[in-house]
Amino acid sequence: MTDLQAKYQRLASEYSKLRAQIPVLKKAVFDEQENQNKLKDVLKEKEQVIRKYEQEIDSLSFRNQQLSKRVLFLQDELESAEVSKKKSKKGGDEHHHEPQNSVGASSVFGEELKSKIEENAKLHKQVQEAEQMYKSKLSSLEENLSKLQLESAQHQEVLNATVQSNKTQTDKLQEEKAMLEVRLQSVEQEMKEANSRAQIAEGKLDTVSTELQFRLENANRILSTKLPFIDTKHRHLNSLNVPTHDRKHQLRVKELVSHSVNLVKELTQGLSNFYTYSEQRSKIYPCDSSSEPLSPVNAKYCQYLHENLGFLRPVEQSLRHFMETLKEDSLTTLETAVEVQALGTHFRKLVDYLNRLLPYQLLSIDEECALSSCPSTLEAKNRELYTSLKKLNAVFNKLETYISIITSQSKGESFRHPPGSYGSIFKQLCSCLTDLHEAVKEVSKHYNSKVSLEHQLPTATQKLKTTDECIVSSLVTLVTTTGKFSAFLTGNQDFFEEPAGYRTRGSSVVGGLNDINQSNPIVATFRQQSAAYLSSLTRPSPETVPHKVALQNRRILLSSAESRDSLAGQITSFQEKVNKLEQDKEHWMLELQLLQIKYEKEIQKGKELSKKLEQTENAHSIGSIQDNIDQPPVLPLSGATDSTTTPSVQTSLLGKLEVTPGGSDTDTREQLIKNHFSGRVNELTSQLQTADSKAVNFLAEVKALHKRLKIAERAKDGAQEDLRVTSQEITQLRDELQTTTRSYEGQLSMMSEHLAGMNEKLALQKDQIDELTVQLSLAKGAKKSRK
Structure with missing residues (x-):
């Protein structure tokens, strides 16, 4: 059924393609007809020109005859004038006036004769030029006619060959057409059966839809009359009702929280880079850990710096988790945002970590100042950095205070601040962030000046310079991130200060100003639990295995490890088979596409053959034309449209006309x-x-x-x-490897120190034993001497 539908669709597409090609072919035929008409017009014009030339030749020949007669007449008059002139010489003076007149007349006749001769010569030249043009055109037309005769003979041979080759193909196509018609009838019967089945299914669908509609109406009626039990009389119970709220407010909250998540991510990334590069610097300067042991202060400082991600990453993750818990169908306020409490705890841990890290930062700066290679200017810059780091730590402590106030609003009534003080809290938070931006900017400025002086010292290595450049770049990113954070909070301070856009049911006063009207935080959790429960009800129950079968399978799996290996081998073999089958599927899909293309080509060939068969019906007329081609016709010299012969004129230089009969067949030429x-x-x-x-x-x-x-x-x-x-797993393994290697190195250093101490103690004990033995020997010698 699907194959027939696909074939019908292909036939329809081919039919539409042919229908689209018909206007193009019509246009081509019309263009060829226009070109033929234009060629006919040009041919008529040429024939008119030839007629004009013939008329000119006739007029010239007639003029030539007149001129020849005039010349003969003038010659006769000249002879008579000469005779009269001789007679006049014999006469006397009395006849003197008459010869003068005869001489003047003879001179006039001579000039006229000369002009006529020149005119006759010009006319002879024009006649010769016309004859040459006529001969050249006649030769070119004869050549074209021979070429056209050869081409027509070749086309006739090709046409006969194609007709003979296409007869067998037409027979095959007719057989295929008959088979397709039989299959079409069977498919039509199947379609009728399918239509009857579809009608039965539609009737069943109508009955089921009506029944379901009736059940839905009953369920809606029960829900509207029985389920919504909302107590709005008692205010302490009304806080447990689901509040109606403005969804735009919730969407705005979600947008701001997502933006703050991105900013916190940038801030934690910048702090992590700063502390990581600081750890690398402390291992390089003031002493290189690869050649010299680190001081206890620097070792402890590096240990604390290495733990920075354990305190920075939970801050970002807690805020991201809070953003994921935000829903569009509930209203999020400081009282209902229970998940934000984790942010306050993790930020508090971060600030405690910074407070523990600050003394070691200051002690490391003191160690750098205590070096002999540290000049006074560098020591002054270190002291400036010392004060800026203290200020930065104080700003973090201040920021932790306000963040703990904001995150503790959802813990309970004992931790809450009045909603009227939210504006002042957020203002102080914005001022803290601006102070943080200024403090980070000051640290960056002092550290940059410190680094520029350090790099001028001869003890500064290339490794130290690159590490300092990385620290400066991390501080620059921190400056830009804190500036973005400060601008973000100051720009949205009005939204943070406005009251929440919700109201409890049964009350017309907007919440946020009265504690009685506020919704309980547990309402959001109830809503989420109910939604999760309803979604779990709609899930299909998973397929279960009987208890006995599960126990038996467990015993089999636990009893032998060979079963696991065999199962793993079977899984791999099945996966290989699946991959091979997918490859075969792709291969056969491509083969199917190629066969479809070949089938379409065959359909096109059949249509072309049908067109050529229609053209072969005109072969009889072409046979009659072929007979005429065997005897090439003579092209006419004149533009007459009838089949009468027109004489062609040939002129000689002597002015005599010779007429030769010629014939033309315009119908044959046009055909x-x-x-x-x-x-x-x-x-x-x-x-x-x-x-x-x-x-x-x-x-x-x-x-x-x-x-x-x-x-x-x-x-x-x-x-x-x-x-x-x-790559993530590799980085984690590298971090674990670094931590383990550092811990092992620390243990080895401690063991080496312990062994060194034990060796010193053993040496002291050995010395004491030697002294005691010497004393004993002396005491024994003294006793012997006394005896």
């Missing part, structure tokens, strides 16, 4: 031109169809390549995700 252009149109249509089939083939290939590209991109994304996970 040849028409057949030539129709063959050209058919050739262009076949080229267009082959181009369309190639385009369809290329489109299918592009689609297949696009699918492969998507699969490769998915595989790439998966590989990148695996790479990211493995």
